[in-house]
Amino acid sequence: MTTTPPARPVPEALAGLPGFTRDPAELERVRTDRSGYVPPTRPAGLVRARTVEDVVRTLRAAHEHRVPVVPRGAGTGLAAGASAREGEIVLDLHRMNRILRIDPVEQIAVVEPGVLNADLNAAAAEHGLFYAPDPASTSICSVGGNIATNAGGMRCAKYGVTREAVLALTVVLADGRVLTTGAGTVKAVTGYDLKALFTGSEGTLGVVVEAVLRLRPAPVATATVAAWFRDVGSAAAAASAVIAARATPSVLELVDGPTLGAIDLATGSAHRSRGEAFLLAQTDGFGAELERDVVLRAIEPFAESVLVADDPAEAEALVQARRSAIPSLEALGRVSIGDVGVPRHRLAEMVTGLRRIAEETGVEICTVAHAADGNLHPMIVVDRDEPITEGPPKLALGRMFELARSLGGTLTGEHGVGLLKQDWFTAEVGELSREVQHRIKQALDPHGILNPGKAV
Amino acid sequence: MTTTPPARPVPEALAGLPGFTRDPAELERVRTDRSGYVPPTRPAGLVRARTVEDVVRTLRAAHEHRVPVVPRGAGTGLAAGASAREGEIVLDLHRMNRILRIDPVEQIAVVEPGVLNADLNAAAAEHGLFYAPDPASTSICSVGGNIATNAGGMRCAKYGVTREAVLALTVVLADGRVLTTGAGTVKAVTGYDLKALFTGSEGTLGVVVEAVLRLRPAPVATATVAAWFRDVGSAAAAASAVIAARATPSVLELVDGPTLGAIDLATGSAHRSRGEAFLLAQTDGFGAELERDVVLRAIEPFAESVLVADDPAEAEALVQARRSAIPSLEALGRVSIGDVGVPRHRLAEMVTGLRRIAEETGVEICTVAHAADGNLHPMIVVDRDEPITEGPPKLALGRMFELARSLGGTLTGEHGVGLLKQDWFTAEVGELSREVQHRIKQALDPHGILNPGKAV
Numbered sequence: 001m002t003t004t005p006p007a008r009p010v011p012e013a014l015a016g017l018p019g020f021t022r023d024p025a026e027l028e029r030v031r032t033d034r035s036g037y038v039p040p041t042r043p044a045g046l047v048r049a050r051t052v053e054d055v056v057r058t059l060r061a062a063h064e065h066r067v068p069v070v071p072r073g074a075g076t077g078l079a080a081g082a083s084a085r086e087g088e089i090v091l092d093l094h095r096m097n098r099i100l101r102i103d104p105v106e107q108i109a110v111v112e113p114g115v116l117n118a119d120l121n122a123a124a125a126e127h128g129l130f131y132a133p134d135p136a137s138t139s140i141c142s143v144g145g146n147i148a149t150n151a152g153g154m155r156c157a158k159y160g161v162t163r164e165a166v167l168a169l170t171v172v173l174a175d176g177r178v179l180t181t182g183a184g185t186v187k188a189v190t191g192y193d194l195k196a197l198f199t200g201s202e203g204t205l206g207v208v209v210e211a212v213l214r215l216r217p218a219p220v221a222t223a224t225v226a227a228w229f230r231d232v233g234s235a236a237a238a239a240s241a242v243i244a245a246r247a248t249p250s251v252l253e254l255v256d257g258p259t260l261g262a263i264d265l266a267t268g269s270a271h272r273s274r275g276e277a278f279l280l281a282q283t284d285g286f287g288a289e290l291e292r293d294v295v296l297r298a299i300e301p302f303a304e305s306v307l308v309a310d311d312p313a314e315a316e317a318l319v320q321a322r323r324s325a326i327p328s329l330e331a332l333g334r335v336s337i338g339d340v341g342v343p344r345h346r347l348a349e350m351v352t353g354l355r356r357i358a359e360e361t362g363v364e365i366c367t368v369a370h371a372a373d374g375n376l377h378p379m380i381v382v383d384r385d386e387p388i389t390e391g392p393p394k395l396a397l398g399r400m401f402e403l404a405r406s407l408g409g410t411l412t413g414e415h416g417v418g419l420l421k422q423d424w425f426t427a428e429v430g431e432l433s434r435e436v437q438h439r440i441k442q443a444l445d446p447h448g449i450l451n452p453g454k455a456v
Numbered sequence: 457m458t459t460t461p462p463a464r465p466v467p468e469a470l471a472g473l474p475g476f477t478r479d480p481a482e483l484e485r486v487r488t489d490r491s492g493y494v495p496p497t498r499p500a501g502l503v504r505a506r507t508v509e510d511v512v513r514t515l516r517a518a519h520e521h522r523v524p525v526v527p528r529g530a531g532t533g534l535a536a537g538a539s540a541r542e543g544e545i546v547l548d549l550h551r552m553n554r555i556l557r558i559d560p561v562e563q564i565a566v567v568e569p570g571v572l573n574a575d576l577n578a579a580a581a582e583h584g585l586f587y588a589p590d591p592a593s594t595s596i597c598s599v600g601g602n603i604a605t606n607a608g609g610m611r612c613a614k615y616g617v618t619r620e621a622v623l624a625l626t627v628v629l630a631d632g633r634v635l636t637t638g639a640g641t642v643k644a645v646t647g648y649d650l651k652a653l654f655t656g657s658e659g660t661l662g663v664v665v666e667a668v669l670r671l672r673p674a675p676v677a678t679a680t681v682a683a684w685f686r687d688v689g690s691a692a693a694a695a696s697a698v699i700a701a702r703a704t705p706s707v708l709e710l711v712d713g714p715t716l717g718a719i720d721l722a723t724g725s726a727h728r729s730r731g732e733a734f735l736l737a738q739t740d741g742f743g744a745e746l747e748r749d750v751v752l753r754a755i756e757p758f759a760e761s762v763l764v765a766d767d768p769a770e771a772e773a774l775v776q777a778r779r780s781a782i783p784s785l786e787a788l789g790r791v792s793i794g795d796v797g798v799p800r801h802r803l804a805e806m807v808t809g810l811r812r813i814a815e816e817t818g819v820e821i822c823t824v825a826h827a828a829d830g831n832l833h834p835m836i837v838v839d840r841d842e843p844i845t846e847g848p849p850k851l852a853l854g855r856m857f858e859l860a861r862s863l864g865g866t867l868t869g870e871h872g873v874g875l876l877k878q879d880w881f882t883a884e885v886g887e888l889s890r891e892v893q894h895r896i897k898q899a900l901d902p903h904g905i906l907n908p909g910k911a912v
Contacts, residue, residue: 105700105801128702150645161643163652164620179888185797186829187617188866189606189656190873190884191912192893196619196652200645217702220746244561246584246673286750287742290676294742341641345561373642410644417646428646432635436900437648443895456647 010045013061014089019048030090033077034137035420036336036388041086043070048092052170052178052209058091059207059449060176068452071203073113073145076137078337079418081149081202081454088452091207093144099123100210107215108167108184113144113208120213129215132159135414136323147208150200152414154322157372158250158284161414163199165214171198171206174445184212197440202416202455205444219250219284223292224315227303228275232256232355232367235277236348238302239371242281243344245298247291251282252372253322256351259329259366259379263321266328271321275304279371280322282315325368329379336388336420338378338400342409347374353403354378363396375413376404389420398424417455425456466501469517470545475504486546489533490593492792492844493876497542499526504548508626508634508665514547515663515905516632524908527659529569529601532593534793535874537605537658537910544908547663549600555579556666563671564623564640569600569664576669585671588615591870592779603664606656608870610778613828614706614740615672617870619655626666627654630901640668653896658872658911661900675706675740679748680771683759684731688712688811688823691733692804694758695827698737699800701754703747707738708828709778712807715785715822715835719777722784727777731760735827736778738771781824785835792844792876794834794856798865803830809859810834819852831869832860845876854880873911881912 014020027042044067047058062069070084071091084090097114104127109120118139120131134153135141145151147169152161168182182188182195198205229235235254242252255263257276264272271278279299283291292308300306309315329335342350351367354376358365369376378400380393388394401411401424411417411424426434437456441448470476483498500523503514518525526540527547540546553570560583565576574595576587590609591597601607603625608617624638638644638651654661685691691710698708711719713732720728727734735755739747748764756762765771785791798806807823810832814821825832834856836849843849857867857880867873867880882890893912897904 105696106799107699150649152643157642160616160620163649164616173888173892177888179892180886181889183797183866184799184864185831185866185869186613186800187608187797187826187831187869189868189870190866190877190881191889192661192896193606193619193652193656194889194892196649197896200649205648217704240561243563248673283742285741285743286739286746287744290742341639341643343562343640344642370643375641375643408640410639410641410646412645413641413643414645421646425646430636432629432633433637433647433650436629436635436650439899440648440653440896443899444892 010089011061011065011067013065014058014067015045017047017057019050019054021046021048030072030075030092031084033075033080033082035078035080035418036334037080037083037420039083039085043084043088043090044086046090046092048095050095055091055172055207055209056176056178059172059174062089062449063175063447066447066449068449070451071207073142074116074140076141077145077149077418078339078415079412080420081416081418083419094142096209102127104129109213109215111143111211111213113142113211115143117141117143117146124215125218128218130218131213131215132156132165133162136326143211144208147199147211148203149414149416152370152375154251154253154370157252157370158248159216163196166195166199166211167214168212169195169198169208170210171208173206174450179206182212202418203451204441204455205450219288220286221288222282222284223288224309224318225281225292225296225299226307226309226318227279227299228305229277229279229303230275232277232351233348234302235279236351238279238299240345240347241298241302242295243372245294247283247294247298249281249295249372250284251280253280254369254371255322255325256367258364259325259368262328262332262366263324266331267321267324269321280318329366329381333381334384334386334388336380336393336397338397339412339415340378340400340404340409341375341413342404342407344374346407347371349407350376350404354400357396357399357403361392361396361399363392365396419454466545467517467521467523469521470514470523471501473503473513475506475510477502477504486528486548487540489531489536489538491534491536491874491876492790493536493539495539495541499540499544499546500542502546502548504551506551511547511628511663511665512632512634515628515630518545518905519631519903522903522905524905526907527663529598530572530596532597533601533605533874534795534871535868536876537872537874539875550598552665558583560585565669565671567599567667567669569598569667571599573597573599573602580671581674584674586674587669587671588612588621589618592782599667600664603655603667604659605870605872608826608831610707610709610826613708613826614704619652621670622651622655622667623670624668625651625654625664627662627664629662630906635662638668658874659907660897660911661906675744676742677744678738678740679744680765680774681737681748681752681755681762682765682774683735683755683762685733685735685759686731688733688807689804690758691735692807694735694755696801696803697754697758698751699828701750703739703750703754705737705751705828706740707736709736710825710827711778711781712823714820715781715824718784718788718822719780722787723777723780725777736774785822785837789837790840790842790844792836792849792853794853795868795871796834796856796860796865797831797869798860798863800830802863803827806832806860806863810856813852813855813859817848817852817855819848821852875910
């Protein structure tokens with residue numbers, strides 16, 4: 001249904017659009033994302049959209065002439081969901097980056113898709129509010145991309161993923177018609193939940209051009225605990241103990257030894273000298289300190305050393321250490337970032353299994369995890385000129401997915417399927433679900449022009 | 457697409473099923489719900505399902521013979537979403553009421569659809585957990601019905617609606633095939649979010665036969681404030697002030713004067729002597745008392761009197777007063793329960809407008825509201841033998857929806873569209889959204905046998 005047609009000239013209806021370009025440097029830029037995967041070919045062209053009308057005209061022409069379109073935000077995706085190939089046109093939305101409105105009383109923001117996650121958070125902070133989904137890439141990723149992948153981050157075990165923050169969407173459908181779905185109210189159940197269907201659909205059902213997002217009151221207080229462990233299994237067990245103690249930390253991040261080593265190398269810190277795994281926990285709200293004590297008591301039996309970071313600067317440095325994990329690894333080579341999820345009490349089995357996979361395949365795997373929701377990012381690090389989609393890295397990736405599934409988990413918690421995880425998609429969702437998803441795709445995009453070959 | 461076919465004999469493939477009956481008393485019971493609407497005809501038959509296989513056989517036969525099927529839970533719906541007419545077969549799921557598993561470490565419950573909301577909460581409480589969606593009808597409504605309507609309740613401004621609690625669903629599709637969607641993990645984004653699509657689809661896309669639901673840690677403390685006001689506008693303004701103060705109450709319920717009068721009459725309380733409107737606020741968690749003080753300071757300037765209910769029994773009595781609103785009104789006549797939503801800062805305009813509609817149409821309207829999410833239940837009370845779907849009640853209902861929409865709101869926050877709100881559906885969602893929803897319906901239920909004429 002969604003195979004790429006052979007190369008052919010770009011129809012004038014598209015090539016004549018004001019934002020259209022074939023500039024080779026631009027095409028080189030937009031053919032890939034941060035997944036580490038570079039497609040063998042370059043796209044046929046690029047439309048730099050600045051207005052909803054630009055998107056409408058692009059899709060109307062693409063629909064009429066059956067030209068595949070790859071919507072693109074900030075290009076920070078980790079599953080090659082925005083990678084583009086020969087015959088495809090990239091629809092670049094990153095210049096549609098205005099915050100149209102923040103309503104501090106209603107606690108909502110109305111934004112264009114190219115707004116950066118961190119910029120939205122900075123604007124919300126001026127009103128004592130925050131936007132909950134916070135991918136590690138907050139300073140470079142766009143809200144539109146967050147919606148396309150139903151992105152998560154550190155705070156979602158407590159505050160929910162992107163889907164929970166999306167109240168309404170304006171979406172340009174495959175044929176160029178403009179759909180508004182959802183409501184400006186916290187609750188609304190009139191008809192099917194199309195905004196939830198579009199959220200996480202990786203640009204295959206429509207192009208989001210405006211979103212009404214829920215903001216939340218900034219917590220009045222935050223408390224921070226850090227702990228170092230003999231091994232990663234102990235850290236995972238401590239994280240599970242925090243959940244079993246019925247605390248609801250806003251942050252519960254696990255970092256393994258190899259990743260700590262990379263962070264130390266890149267930032268001059270000395271985490272790995274304190275242990276082979278690190279856990280960062282934050283509680284927030286009116287009872288932040290009381291809840292921190294519950295977390296502390298749960299962690300202590302498993303840890304080598306524990307630090308209560310009362311000083312905000314010290315706490316911020318610990319958060320930054322965690323945030324620097326991916327850039328630190330990227331300084332060492334090409335990184336393929338996994339995104340598996342497991343039930344929270346299977347975390348220790350998963351991290352131990354990842355060690356085994358690393359040994360057996362000879363591939364280096366460094367792991368960080370959003371431990372409070374069982375979402376792990378095992379990162380495969382290879383030399384810069386080594387491919388990640390074949391040989392031992394691909395073998396390790398497949399073993400990783402199989403292990404997550406055998407523990408009752410999923411192959412992607414928050415990054416999406418994109419192009420890179422297609423091989424394992426049906427094994428996870430099953431033939432019938434695949435068929436139903438394709439029927440929905442067919443109902444909304446009958447010519448299959450939207451991001452072909454991705455997601456479903 | 458979904459018109460009811462003329463009456464004809466029930467095919468043997470259905471009539472021969474073990475749970476099938478034509479018992480007139482049973483058919484009388486299942487032709488209506490708690491909406492106050494009684495269809496003019498009775499359904500052709502009833503299948504009392506006890507197993508997934510019963511549901512599979514029913515739908516397989518119905519699909520083959522093009523017989524419309526009305527899925528039914530506990531029958532407590534308020535939008536005639538489960539009402540059944542001539543030519544339709546009711547698929548009654550209320551006997552599929554087992555809690556299959558509670559995992560206290562993972563904080564999930566696996567349940568059949570007929571489990572009552574309160575029974576699930578009681579089972580979760582044994583492990584120090586709770587199930588967040590809590591419709592006022594908790595003791596009589598089923599979890600399957602909650603999923604069908606994406607039900608809310610008092611606690612969802614803080615803890616989310618049913619959609620946020622549904623991690624995975626097993627659904628029997630229109631043709632009898634069994635689909636599993638979602639994952640046993642807190643986060644998962646593999647493919648389209650079908651579980652979110654099924655949640656709130658009012659039995660028109662499939663029949664939920666099993667659900668994996670997220671439980672949450674029971675709060676370690678709860679604090680309660682009650683306040684009485686000169687008029688309902690002041691109470692609404694106080695509720696908006698609580699939100700503007702950036703508190704996140706777990707409960708923020710508004711009750712107007714006429715409803716207080718009915719509660720007093722039914723329960724012997726004396727709320728109305730204290731004011732013409734009542735606001736009940738609860739905060740919970742480790743900082744419950746500190747947050748209560750923020751709520752208190754926001755409410756005080758608007759209130760005639762305020763009560764901090766430190767005694768748990770006193771707090772519980774106040775919650776019970778709110779919960780008794782609907783039964784108290786039902787003691788006075790036939791009640792049609794509205795479900796409009798407005799942006800939270802428009803609450804005062806909405807309640808004032810409802811007073812005006814009541815005066816102008818001569819219809820009695822009593823209002824309660826989940827004020828923290830702007831969801832109001834204006835209840836039209838008529839004599840027991842008066843219809844609610846024509847004359848002044850229908851006029852008032854239409855005016856109510858128009859008012860909510862003019863304030864940027866919705867016609868249904870948590871009860872669904874059902875049969876009763878069909879007239880206003882397209883005005884709210886728009887022609888294009890209606891078309892997209894019908895295409896999805898067509899993709900999943902090509903013969904239109906599932907709950908025809910409801911929701912979309």
